Amino acid sequence: MNGSLRTRILTSGNTTNLTANFIRKFEPSEKFGSVYAIPSTDTVIAMEQGTGDPQYRYTIYDLHSGTERFRFEGDSLIPVGDGLFLTGLGGRSGYVGTQNLLASDGSTIRAVPIPSYSSSQYPSMPSTALPMFLGDGAYDPTSGDELWRSSQLVDTQMAGTSSTIAAIVGNAILVTSPESRTISALDIESGRQLWQTPRQDAYWIRNGVTNGENFVFSDYTGIHSIRAHDGKMMWSVPLPAVVDPRGVAIANAGNNVSFSWKNHFAVWR
Numbered sequence: 005m006n007g008s009l010r011t012r013i014l015t016s017g018n019t020t021n022l023t024a025n026f027i028r029k030f031e032p033s034e035k036f037g038s039v040y041a042i043p044s045t046d047t048v049i050a051m052e053q054g055t056g057d058p059q060y061r062y063t064i065y066d067l068h069s070g071t072e073r074f075r076f077e078g079d080s081l082i083p084v085g086d087g088l089f090l091t092g093l094g095g096r097s098g099y100v101g102t103q104n105l106l107a108s109d110g111s112t113i114r115a116v117p118i119p120s121y122s123s124s125q126y127p128s129m130p131s132t133a134l135p136m137f138l139g140d141g142a143y144d145p146t147s148g149d150e151l152w153r154s155s156q157l158v159d160t161q162m163a164g165t166s167s168t169i170a171a172i173v174g175n176a177i178l179v180t181s182p183e184s185r186t187i188s189a190l191d192i193e194s195g196r197q198l199w200q201t202p203r204q205d206a207y208w209i210r211n212g213v214t215n216g217e218n219f220v221f222s223d224y225t226g227i228h229s230i231r232a233h234d235g236k237m238m239w240s241v242p243l244p245a246v247v248d249p250r251g252v253a254i255a256n257a258g259n260n261v262s263f264s265w266k267n268h269f270a271v272w273r
Contacts, residue, residue: 012039014048016070026070041067045087045108058093064110074110085136085145088113100165105138105148113148117141120158120165127256128172129216132192137169137177142195152195156181156188170209171219173232178219182207189235201235208249213256220261222252 010033017024030039030050037052048065054077062081064073079101080092087108095101103119104112118139128134135142141153156179159168168179176189176198185206189198203209205223212221218238220229229238243249253264260271 010037012037012050014039014050014065014070016068025068028065028070042083043067045083047073047083047087047108049081049083051081064089073108074106076106076110084138085143085148088136088145088148090116090138092119103139105143107148114150117153118158118165120167122167126169126171127212127214127219129174129214130172130192131174131216134172134192137167139165142192151193154190154195156190156197159183170221171212171214173214173219174216176232178230178232180206180209187230187235189232198233199235201230201237210252211254213254213261215259220254222249222254224249227252227254 012030014028015023016026033052035053037050039048039050041048046067048067050063050065052061053059054061058078060077060079062076064076065071066073076091078091078093079095082090084090089106091104091106092100093102100119100121103116105114105116107113116139118141120139135151136145137157140155140157142151143149144151157168158165159182161183168181169177170180170187171178172192175192177192179188179190180203181188185202185204186200187203187206187209188200190196191198205225208223209221212219214220217233218229218231220227226240226242228240230236231238243252247265251265255262255264257271262271
Protein backbone atom coordinates (compact mmCIF):
# COMPACT_ATOMS: atom_id res chain seq x y z
CA MET A 5 0.00 0.00 0.00
CA ASN A 6 1.41 3.39 -1.00
CA GLY A 7 -0.59 6.29 0.42
CA SER A 8 -4.14 5.84 -0.87
CA LEU A 9 -3.02 3.43 -3.60
CA ARG A 10 -3.49 -0.29 -3.00
CA THR A 11 -1.64 -3.02 -4.87
CA ARG A 12 -3.13 -6.49 -4.74
CA ILE A 13 -0.77 -9.43 -5.17
CA LEU A 14 -1.60 -13.04 -6.07
CA THR A 15 1.05 -15.72 -5.52
CA SER A 16 1.23 -19.50 -5.67
CA GLY A 17 3.91 -21.55 -4.00
CA ASN A 18 4.66 -23.58 -0.91
CA THR A 19 5.41 -23.02 2.76
CA THR A 20 9.05 -22.15 2.13
CA ASN A 21 8.60 -20.14 -1.06
CA LEU A 22 5.26 -18.39 -1.47
CA THR A 23 6.05 -17.39 -5.05
CA ALA A 24 7.51 -20.70 -6.28
CA ASN A 25 4.80 -21.21 -8.93
CA PHE A 26 3.93 -17.65 -9.92
CA ILE A 27 3.39 -14.09 -8.73
CA ARG A 28 0.89 -11.68 -10.21
CA LYS A 29 0.65 -8.01 -9.27
CA PHE A 30 -2.43 -5.98 -10.09
CA GLU A 31 -2.45 -2.36 -11.11
CA PRO A 32 -2.37 0.01 -8.10
CA SER A 33 -5.77 1.56 -7.44
CA GLU A 34 -7.53 3.85 -4.98
CA LYS A 35 -10.71 1.85 -5.45
CA PHE A 36 -11.79 -0.83 -2.99
CA GLY A 37 -10.72 -4.27 -4.19
CA SER A 38 -10.01 -7.81 -3.08
CA VAL A 39 -8.56 -11.09 -4.31
CA TYR A 40 -9.81 -14.42 -3.00
CA ALA A 41 -9.21 -18.03 -3.97
CA ILE A 42 -11.85 -20.74 -4.44
CA PRO A 43 -9.80 -23.98 -4.18
CA SER A 44 -12.82 -26.21 -4.80
CA THR A 45 -13.14 -24.79 -8.32
CA ASP A 46 -9.45 -23.98 -8.99
CA THR A 47 -10.45 -20.34 -9.31
CA VAL A 48 -9.21 -16.94 -8.15
CA ILE A 49 -11.55 -13.96 -8.26
CA ALA A 50 -10.13 -10.43 -8.29
CA MET A 51 -12.70 -7.72 -7.64
CA GLU A 52 -12.37 -3.94 -7.86
CA GLN A 53 -14.95 -1.23 -7.26
CA GLY A 54 -16.25 0.28 -10.46
CA THR A 55 -17.43 3.78 -11.30
CA GLY A 56 -20.99 3.23 -10.10
CA ASP A 57 -22.92 1.40 -12.80
CA PRO A 58 -21.94 -1.36 -12.89
CA GLN A 59 -20.66 -1.41 -9.35
CA TYR A 60 -17.71 -3.81 -9.69
CA ARG A 61 -15.15 -5.15 -12.14
CA TYR A 62 -14.19 -8.82 -11.83
CA THR A 63 -11.28 -10.76 -13.30
CA ILE A 64 -11.27 -14.54 -12.95
CA TYR A 65 -7.99 -16.49 -12.96
CA ASP A 66 -6.94 -20.13 -12.91
CA LEU A 67 -5.71 -20.96 -9.40
CA HIS A 68 -2.85 -23.23 -10.51
CA SER A 69 -1.37 -21.24 -13.37
CA GLY A 70 -2.55 -17.70 -12.66
CA THR A 71 -3.82 -17.49 -16.25
CA GLU A 72 -6.69 -15.07 -16.81
CA ARG A 73 -9.94 -16.83 -17.74
CA PHE A 74 -12.37 -13.96 -18.31
CA ARG A 75 -13.58 -10.56 -17.11
CA PHE A 76 -17.00 -9.36 -16.01
CA GLU A 77 -18.47 -6.00 -15.04
CA GLY A 78 -21.61 -6.02 -12.91
CA ASP A 79 -23.05 -5.94 -9.42
CA SER A 80 -22.11 -9.44 -8.29
CA LEU A 81 -20.28 -12.60 -9.32
CA ILE A 82 -20.25 -15.69 -7.14
CA PRO A 83 -19.06 -19.27 -7.79
CA VAL A 84 -21.85 -21.86 -7.92
CA GLY A 85 -22.12 -25.53 -8.73
CA ASP A 86 -19.08 -27.32 -10.13
CA GLY A 87 -17.02 -24.42 -11.49
CA LEU A 88 -19.88 -22.23 -12.75
CA PHE A 89 -20.63 -18.59 -11.86
CA LEU A 90 -23.80 -16.66 -11.07
CA THR A 91 -23.71 -12.98 -12.07
CA GLY A 92 -26.02 -10.13 -11.16
CA LEU A 93 -26.62 -6.85 -12.95
CA GLY A 94 -28.94 -3.94 -12.19
CA GLY A 95 -29.74 -4.97 -8.63
CA ARG A 96 -30.90 -2.24 -6.28
CA SER A 97 -32.61 -2.10 -2.90
CA GLY A 98 -35.77 -4.22 -3.16
CA TYR A 99 -34.94 -5.34 -6.71
CA VAL A 100 -32.74 -8.28 -7.61
CA GLY A 101 -31.96 -7.21 -11.17
CA THR A 102 -31.02 -9.79 -13.79
CA GLN A 103 -28.97 -12.93 -13.16
CA ASN A 104 -27.03 -15.10 -15.60
CA LEU A 105 -25.32 -18.45 -15.21
CA LEU A 106 -21.83 -18.52 -16.73
CA ALA A 107 -19.57 -21.43 -17.67
CA SER A 108 -16.02 -21.68 -16.29
CA ASP A 109 -14.71 -19.71 -19.32
CA GLY A 110 -17.21 -16.86 -18.80
CA SER A 111 -19.55 -17.82 -21.65
CA THR A 112 -23.26 -17.46 -20.87
CA ILE A 113 -25.12 -20.71 -20.27
CA ARG A 114 -28.51 -19.19 -19.55
CA ALA A 115 -30.41 -16.36 -17.93
CA VAL A 116 -32.10 -17.20 -14.63
CA PRO A 117 -35.84 -16.73 -15.42
CA ILE A 118 -36.89 -15.67 -11.91
CA PRO A 119 -33.86 -14.08 -10.20
CA SER A 120 -33.88 -14.06 -6.41
CA TYR A 121 -31.80 -13.17 -3.41
CA SER A 122 -30.06 -16.29 -2.14
CA SER A 123 -31.24 -17.72 1.13
CA SER A 124 -28.86 -17.54 4.04
CA GLN A 125 -26.92 -20.69 4.75
CA TYR A 126 -29.34 -23.50 5.59
CA PRO A 127 -28.79 -26.96 7.10
CA SER A 128 -28.35 -29.63 4.45
CA MET A 129 -28.05 -33.41 4.68
CA PRO A 130 -29.37 -34.82 1.38
CA SER A 131 -29.73 -38.51 0.57
CA THR A 132 -29.20 -37.96 -3.15
CA ALA A 133 -27.16 -35.76 -5.48
CA LEU A 134 -28.03 -32.12 -4.95
CA PRO A 135 -28.79 -29.69 -7.81
CA MET A 136 -28.13 -25.95 -7.76
CA PHE A 137 -31.09 -23.84 -6.66
CA LEU A 138 -31.29 -20.52 -8.49
CA GLY A 139 -34.46 -18.46 -8.27
CA ASP A 140 -37.45 -20.75 -8.85
CA GLY A 141 -35.41 -23.48 -10.53
CA ALA A 142 -33.15 -26.47 -9.91
CA TYR A 143 -30.18 -26.81 -12.25
CA ASP A 144 -27.49 -29.38 -12.97
CA PRO A 145 -24.40 -28.14 -11.07
CA THR A 146 -22.00 -29.18 -13.86
CA SER A 147 -23.78 -28.29 -17.09
CA GLY A 148 -26.24 -25.66 -15.85
CA ASP A 149 -29.12 -27.51 -17.54
CA GLU A 150 -32.55 -26.79 -16.09
CA LEU A 151 -33.93 -29.81 -14.18
CA TRP A 152 -37.24 -28.44 -12.89
CA ARG A 153 -38.92 -25.28 -11.65
CA SER A 154 -41.35 -24.52 -8.81
CA SER A 155 -42.87 -21.24 -7.66
CA GLN A 156 -42.61 -22.59 -4.11
CA LEU A 157 -38.85 -21.98 -4.16
CA VAL A 158 -39.27 -18.20 -4.06
CA ASP A 159 -41.15 -15.63 -2.00
CA THR A 160 -42.33 -12.44 -3.70
CA GLN A 161 -44.32 -11.05 -0.75
CA MET A 162 -41.41 -9.22 0.88
CA ALA A 163 -39.13 -6.59 -0.67
CA GLY A 164 -37.48 -8.31 -3.60
CA THR A 165 -37.76 -11.96 -4.58
CA SER A 166 -36.02 -14.24 -2.08
CA SER A 167 -35.40 -17.95 -1.61
CA THR A 168 -37.79 -19.89 0.65
CA ILE A 169 -35.48 -22.86 1.32
CA ALA A 170 -35.23 -23.58 5.05
CA ALA A 171 -33.41 -26.93 4.94
CA ILE A 172 -32.57 -29.94 2.80
CA VAL A 173 -33.27 -33.20 4.58
CA GLY A 174 -32.98 -36.60 2.93
CA ASN A 175 -34.79 -36.40 -0.41
CA ALA A 176 -36.81 -33.33 0.63
CA ILE A 177 -36.33 -29.59 0.20
CA LEU A 178 -38.17 -27.87 3.05
CA VAL A 179 -39.61 -24.52 2.00
CA THR A 180 -41.64 -21.97 3.94
CA SER A 181 -44.49 -19.74 2.81
CA PRO A 182 -45.31 -16.54 4.74
CA GLU A 183 -48.42 -16.15 2.55
CA SER A 184 -50.03 -19.57 3.18
CA ARG A 185 -48.26 -19.96 6.55
CA THR A 186 -47.06 -23.47 5.77
CA ILE A 187 -43.97 -25.63 5.61
CA SER A 188 -43.81 -27.79 2.49
CA ALA A 189 -41.48 -30.50 1.22
CA LEU A 190 -40.45 -30.72 -2.43
CA ASP A 191 -38.83 -33.79 -3.94
CA ILE A 192 -35.18 -33.02 -4.79
CA GLU A 193 -35.24 -34.91 -8.11
CA SER A 194 -38.60 -33.75 -9.50
CA GLY A 195 -39.73 -30.69 -7.54
CA ARG A 196 -43.16 -32.20 -6.86
CA GLN A 197 -44.73 -31.45 -3.50
CA LEU A 198 -44.47 -34.34 -1.05
CA TRP A 199 -46.48 -32.82 1.79
CA GLN A 200 -47.56 -29.53 3.37
CA THR A 201 -47.95 -28.72 7.08
CA PRO A 202 -49.66 -25.60 8.50
CA ARG A 203 -47.27 -23.38 10.47
CA GLN A 204 -48.53 -20.01 11.71
CA ASP A 205 -45.00 -18.65 12.20
CA ALA A 206 -43.61 -20.03 8.93
CA TYR A 207 -42.47 -16.51 8.04
CA TRP A 208 -40.11 -16.49 11.04
CA ILE A 209 -38.34 -19.85 10.64
CA ARG A 210 -34.68 -18.94 10.75
CA ASN A 211 -31.86 -21.27 11.64
CA GLY A 212 -31.86 -24.95 12.47
CA VAL A 213 -30.13 -28.30 12.26
CA THR A 214 -30.85 -31.67 10.69
CA ASN A 215 -29.75 -35.27 11.17
CA GLY A 216 -30.96 -36.34 7.73
CA GLU A 217 -34.39 -37.34 9.05
CA ASN A 218 -35.71 -34.41 11.09
CA PHE A 219 -35.35 -30.63 10.97
CA VAL A 220 -35.07 -28.77 14.28
CA PHE A 221 -35.78 -25.04 14.03
CA SER A 222 -36.87 -22.00 16.00
CA ASP A 223 -39.67 -19.52 15.39
CA TYR A 224 -41.56 -16.94 17.45
CA THR A 225 -43.23 -19.56 19.65
CA GLY A 226 -40.41 -21.97 20.47
CA ILE A 227 -38.14 -24.71 19.20
CA HIS A 228 -39.64 -27.51 17.14
CA SER A 229 -38.75 -30.71 15.31
CA ILE A 230 -40.46 -31.74 12.07
CA ARG A 231 -40.05 -35.12 10.36
CA ALA A 232 -38.93 -34.65 6.77
CA HIS A 233 -40.57 -37.66 5.11
CA ASP A 234 -44.15 -36.82 6.13
CA GLY A 235 -44.21 -33.36 7.78
CA LYS A 236 -45.22 -34.61 11.22
CA MET A 237 -44.30 -32.31 14.10
CA MET A 238 -42.35 -34.53 16.48
CA TRP A 239 -42.00 -32.19 19.44
CA SER A 240 -42.11 -28.53 20.49
CA VAL A 241 -40.52 -26.69 23.39
CA PRO A 242 -41.78 -23.18 24.24
CA LEU A 243 -39.25 -20.41 24.67
CA PRO A 244 -38.81 -18.98 28.18
CA ALA A 245 -40.79 -15.76 28.65
CA VAL A 246 -37.64 -13.64 28.92
CA VAL A 247 -36.20 -14.84 25.59
CA ASP A 248 -36.46 -12.62 22.51
CA PRO A 249 -36.98 -15.09 19.61
CA ARG A 250 -35.14 -12.74 17.25
CA GLY A 251 -31.90 -13.55 19.04
CA VAL A 252 -32.27 -17.32 19.33
CA ALA A 253 -29.69 -19.50 17.56
CA ILE A 254 -30.06 -23.25 17.00
CA ALA A 255 -26.91 -25.10 15.99
CA ASN A 256 -25.36 -28.53 15.66
CA ALA A 257 -23.45 -29.75 18.74
CA GLY A 258 -22.07 -33.09 17.63
CA ASN A 259 -25.03 -35.46 17.77
CA ASN A 260 -26.91 -32.96 19.92
CA VAL A 261 -28.72 -29.66 19.43
CA SER A 262 -27.51 -26.43 21.02
CA PHE A 263 -29.72 -23.48 21.97
CA SER A 264 -28.24 -20.05 22.63
CA TRP A 265 -29.58 -16.60 23.39
CA LYS A 266 -27.39 -13.80 24.72
CA ASN A 267 -25.50 -15.37 27.62
CA HIS A 268 -27.81 -18.43 27.83
CA PHE A 269 -26.60 -21.72 26.35
CA ALA A 270 -28.02 -25.24 26.52
CA VAL A 271 -27.38 -28.56 24.78
CA TRP A 272 -30.21 -31.07 24.18
CA ARG A 273 -29.83 -34.73 23.35
